[in-house]
Amino acid sequence: MQLQTPYLLFIGHATDPLSIKMAKSAADWSPEKCIGELRSEGCTVTTGLHAMDLNEGVAAGARSLVLGFANSGGHLDEEWLPMIHQAIDAGLDIISGLHDRLTSYPELVSAAQAKGVRLLDIRHPTKRLKTGKGYRRAGKRLLTVGTDCSVGKMYTSLSLTREMQQRGLDVDFRATGQSGILVAGEGIAVDCVVADFIAGAVEELAPANNADHWDVIEGQGSLAHPAFAGVSLGLLHGAQPDALVVCHALGRSSMRAIDNRPLPSLAETIAVNEQMARVTNPDAKVIGVAVNTSSVSEADALAYCREVETELGLPCVDAIRHGVSALVDRLEEI
Template sequence: GMHMRLAEIPGLAHVAERLGRRLIDVRVPPANIPVASGRKRSGKRLLTVGTDCALGKKYTALALWRAFEARGIDSDFRATGQTGIMIAGGGVPMDAVVSDFEAGAAEMLSPDAATDHWDVIEGQGALTHPSYAAVSLGLLHGSQPDVFVVCHEPGRREMLGTAGYELTSIEEIVALTIRLGSRTNPAIRCGGFAFNTSAFSAEEAAELMARESERLGLPVADPIRGGPAFDALVASCLA
């Protein structure tokens, strides 16, 4: 399982030692994480949030960061999960942090920066997920995002891993993120929506995203498909 450390599995550790191999556990938080202060930090921050787990928060953050870089904007991708950490070469595995230090870890992950610098922060879980809401809230409070992008998979009906819990609506996630996020950043706003349209054809996806963009009043794009819709999402985040 993802929360098991390789070095703590006796058989694996023994074989690694016998063969002279090194076991690398990525899901280990740094030492001496502080309790969050809530102090407003300099620089700008974007956080990806979601209506559920495993629907594109990491990829969306990476795509937005690469788009910022392509536009000559000083920015960093801030990883909060083990795959993101392996991509970025660093970060904090937020779901391995003790709850009281979640927000502090997010503050440490995204420190003071230049006024025009953007930290694009990988989101985790969902604020309404019965299992993982705690890590989502700590990350939201600690990262103090100026902008958030809601990630969603059209057609998904139930929360991942919790049968019987219906997916929260996009509108409720926006309202909840603003309500809770404004505690540490009163200026928080939604920049738009990132849809995982892998189950749709290109034509179906384009029609769906255009319709939802008109209904929601903000850009809707699939970061993997890119195109003008994604350019509009990037522009909205930077506006």
């Protein structure tokens, strides 16, 4: 599945910055693949890219319309069907990361066939998966885990990969969600596989490799999240990680899309992830913490990270503000 670029990033009338994660990820990590953003009335957030309407996007050379936003159920809001039809008529591929499939709409399928464009449901696995085995495999793997959903696991994973590449390490980023797939061009969205195959999908995504090779695997959800912990645990077992990095977002009062549920502490998150990881890797170890500190000042961010380092004895950074070299330093010691 080759994704046609450049992308025109459609963000609907989103008002929650976390809901346009997919569009924002592509804009931040693959800006060379993006031509601009397409917004509807009422939209209060932005990818930071130049806003344009559909015709302007097509004129500027867009090859794909990306549905770059999501609700927590991953449903396709049918109010967008006319826009999708217009994009098809304009000759664009449509890329969706929703649970609902574009291909489940016969009228979209026939319109796409008539125009010779593709409907790409990138969250849906395209190959037959196997159940996991948990047998120890060669190569080294790092997995990002979290205190919650949407706390920066993908950004941290991409930052780590970039830093490791710059140091000349042999490393691959392994995408496990639709945003990562859009950035990397490949991967498996583990939250969308049939539940029996979560761990097996990750064993396939990050297979045995050279002894010195690192796979940096993008984490999903949180072991403490009442909706998604099953995905997180299957991913943890399938990843068989040597190293874990705990990701956290400062200033969040409740877990994503759940009322009145405080996030677990970093210490609890470290303990439960190391404990559960040992099912497939007895040596799994948290090597550092990455915090999204965007809700506080630069000074407060630094103070917070120093405090965490003192409390936990682990490097703690904001991947965006401070970079991740402290984490990679620690990684090179193991």
